[in-house]
Amino acid sequence: MLQELSEGTDTGNYFLYHIRISKKELVTHDVSLLKEGIDAVVSTEAFRKEVSASLKDAKCLTSEIVWQKEK
Numbered sequence: 001m002l003q004e005l006s007e008g009t010d011t012g013n014y015f016l017y018h019i020r021i022s023k024k025e026l027v028t029h030d031v032s033l034l035k036e037g038i039d040a041v042v043s044t045e046a047f048r049k050e051v052s053a054s055l056k057d058a059k060c061l062t063s064e065i066v067w068q069k070e071k
Helices: 044-055
Strands: 002-006 009-015 018-022 025-031 061-068
Touching: 025 044
Parallel strands: none
Antiparallel strands: 002 009, 018 025, 025 061
């Protein structure tokens, strides 16, 4: 999870990424919290449950970027 800062000030925006690494590439996706959303996240445990439930839905992974090393 990444926290967005603007000139050192918390903007209140957070970003969660799914990362898959293989020998040939790195693939990243934005992760959407689909079950109950960010408002349901009131603790670390609630966050874990929300992410786990959301990852069961293929629609939660968006904005795929495939990174490949140049030779």
